[in-house]
Amino acid sequence: MPQRGSALNFRDFVDELLAVGDAVDIRRPVDPTLEAAAVTRRVYETRSPAPLFGNLTGTEPGFRLLGAPAGLSSRTSGTYGRLAAHFGMARDTTPRELLEKLIAAMHAEPVAPRVVETGPCKEHVLRGDAVDLERFPVPLLHQQDGGRYFGTYGFHVVRTPDGRWTSWSISRSMLHGPTTLVGPAMPQQHLGMIHRMWQEKGEPTPWAMVLGAPPAALAAAGMPLPAEVDEDGYVGALTGSPVEVVRTETNGLHAPANAEIVLEGYISPDETAPEGPMGEYHGHTFTERKPQPVFHVEAVTHRSDPILPICVAGLPPEENHTIWGTMISAAALDQLRADGLPVDLAWCSYEAATCWIVVSIDLRRLAETGMDERRLADAVAGSLFGSHAGWLVPKVILVADDIDITDIDQVVWAMATRYHPGAGEYTYPDAPGIPMVPYLTAEEARSGRGGKAVVSCLLPEHFTGRTHGVPTDFRHAYPAALQRKVLDHWADYGFAAPGRPAR
Numbered sequence: 056m057p058q059r060g061s062a063l064n065f066r067d068f069v070d071e072l073l074a075v076g077d078a079v080d081i082r083r084p085v086d087p088t089l090e091a092a093a094v095t096r097r098v099y100e101t102r103s104p105a106p107l108f109g110n111l112t113g114t115e116p117g118f119r120l121l122g123a124p125a126g127l128s129s130r131t132s133g134t135y136g137r138l139a140a141h142f143g144m145a146r147d148t149t150p151r152e153l154l155e156k157l158i159a160a161m162h163a164e165p166v167a168p169r170v171v172e173t174g175p176c177k178e179h180v181l182r183g184d185a186v187d188l189e190r191f192p193v194p195l196l197h198q199q200d201g202g203r204y205f206g207t208y209g210f211h212v213v214r215t216p217d218g219r220w221t222s223w224s225i226s227r228s229m230l231h232g233p234t235t236l237v238g239p240a241m242p243q244q245h246l247g248m249i250h251r252m253w254q255e256k257g258e259p260t261p262w263a264m265v266l267g268a269p270p271a272a273l274a275a276a277g278m279p280l281p282a283e284v285d286e287d288g289y290v291g292a293l294t295g296s297p298v299e300v301v302r303t304e305t306n307g308l309h310a311p312a313n314a315e316i317v318l319e320g321y322i323s324p325d326e327t328a329p330e331g332p333m334g335e336y337h338g339h340t341f342t343e344r345k346p347q348p349v350f351h352v353e354a355v356t357h358r359s360d361p362i363l364p365i366c367v368a369g370l371p372p373e374e375n376h377t378i379w380g381t382m383i384s385a386a387a388l389d390q391l392r393a394d395g396l397p398v399d400l401a402w403c404s405y406e407a408a409t410c411w412i413v414v415s416i417d418l419r420r421l422a423e424t425g426m427d428e429r430r431l432a433d434a435v436a437g438s439l440f441g442s443h444a445g446w447l448v449p450k451v452i453l454v455a456d457d458i459d460i461t462d463i464d465q466v467v468w469a470m471a472t473r474y475h476p477g478a479g480e481y482t483y484p485d486a487p488g489i490p491m492v493p494y495l496t497a498e499e500a501r502s503g504r505g506g507k508a509v510v511s512c513l514l515p516e517h518f519t520g521r522t523h524g525v526p527t528d529f530r531h532a533y534p535a536a537l538q539r540k541v542l543d544h545w546a547d548y549g550f551a552a553p554g555r556p557a558r
């Protein structure tokens with residue numbers, strides 16, 4: 056009996072979305088070349104249900120694609136519902152509740168995966184000459200892309216040569232040939248680190264890629280947990296159950312037993328091929344192709360009627376913002392707390408394409424520290440920018456804790472009315488950062504340093520524990536009892552379902 060539930064079984068996740076109307080079973084013929092992606096893009100941009108494409112032209116019957124697996128939903132159907140379903144949480148889960156759950160699991164004992172004999176991912180086993188990645192509906196995602204992408208919502212599995220650390224991580228991979236993929240393995244990311252260890256031994260890196268993975272495992276693979284932390288054990292702690300895994304056919308690694316598709320083989324120690332361009336998480340497509348490692352597929356196993364999930368990267372909100380951004384928020388908040396900073400919450404605004412993180416400051420605790428703004432900004436930069444999570448995000452925006460940082464309208468209001476041009480900005484030209492940020496100079500991108508800032512939307516009196524007023528909004532301008540009364544009677548006044556307030 057395979058492991059069940061939306062967090063630990065992708066097929067259950069899809070069925071649950073269909074059951075609540077947050078996915079649409081599309082029977083019309085759809086072309087995996089651009090059309091499936093165009094529909095998915097439009098879904099993100101209109102917050103429509105996830106498209107399940109079951110009739111793909113030029114593809115064997117049964118092979119399916121799921122677009123927008125963690126797109127946002129309309130406000131009335133639970134904005135974060137699809138994201139929450141990745142963790143088996145209720146559709147009205149708030150961002151704060153989600154972050155606290157992710158952080159609690161970081162401090163819990165890891166729960167190691169359980170190896171089982173077999174599972175649904177072995178329903179079809181193809182080896183050697185039978186391997187043909189082109190059998191799958193590998194989508195062309197944007198007309199500017201340099202190729203079709205197999206892996207946009209799957210994770211790589213690699214293990215250190217000494218066997219002590221197994222890494223699950225998301226990184227894109229482009230179809231290179233019938234048995235090969237090509238994609239980045241950045242040296243700062245754990246995939247690149249472990250690949251380097253094998254290269255130094257002069258050996259190929261044993262590798263697998265899991266698509267249609269248990270959603271909680273996929274999210275963990277997109278989380279900047281520290282080096283040497285096994286994502287599989289984190290998923291066990293997060294979900295309260297060991298992830299059931301099976302042995303791969305060829306290379307001694309493990310993959311989730313109920314995954315839709317598992318590719319296995321090795322990363323060549325020296326072979327590279329041009330990859331990209333691909334429309335990216337920051338919402339731009341650049342024109343260069345870059346040489347990247349080649350992944351050789353020696354066996355493919357898959358479920359019957361397999362579903363390949365796809366992320367059509369670009370303008371928010373897509374999975375680089377909803378999944379990656381949320382997982383970065385949790386890791387960054389944990390880091391700031393561990394460094395003793397007076398923070399309330401941290402949130403990568405999805406609208407900011409994972410290029411900024413907003414941090415709300417606990418004003419009471421801030422006043423106790425006696426810090427001025429420069430010291431606070433330097434301390435936040437010192438805590439985040441050198442960390443595995445903070446490397447990914449170039450800008451930090453500080454606001455007071457009267458702002459709900461998960462509400463972009465309030466963040467914009469704070470920036471407009473509280474950020475003081477010329478005084479509220481601290482730059483860090485030596486801080487290390489991901490070189491993909493669009494505005495970096497050629498020199499910053501080459502050196503991997505600079506282009507990072509802390510922007511303060513704190514007012515001078517916030518450092519003294521005083522405020523000269525409160526926001527004039529529903530939450531601050533009416534007594535708590537009256538707020539409750541208005542919410543309780545919302546439908547009685549004649550309005551449609553209110554949804555729960557954000558916090």
Ligand SMILES: Cc1cc2nc3c(=O)[nH]c(=O)nc-3n(C[C@H](O)[C@H](O)[C@H](O)COP(=O)(O)O)c2cc1C
Binds near residue numbers: 207222241244278378
């Ligand atoms: C949908 C999605 C796509 C991603 N694509 C990439 C990618 O192509 N390259 C990359 O380095 N990171 C990518 N990431 C981010 C990494 O998965 C993330 O930084 C993670 O922490 C990496 O794992 P590691 O911390 O174990 O190295 C992506 C994340 C998501 C959610």
Ligand SMILES: [Mn+2]
Binds near residue numbers: 280286
């Ligand atoms: Mn990792």
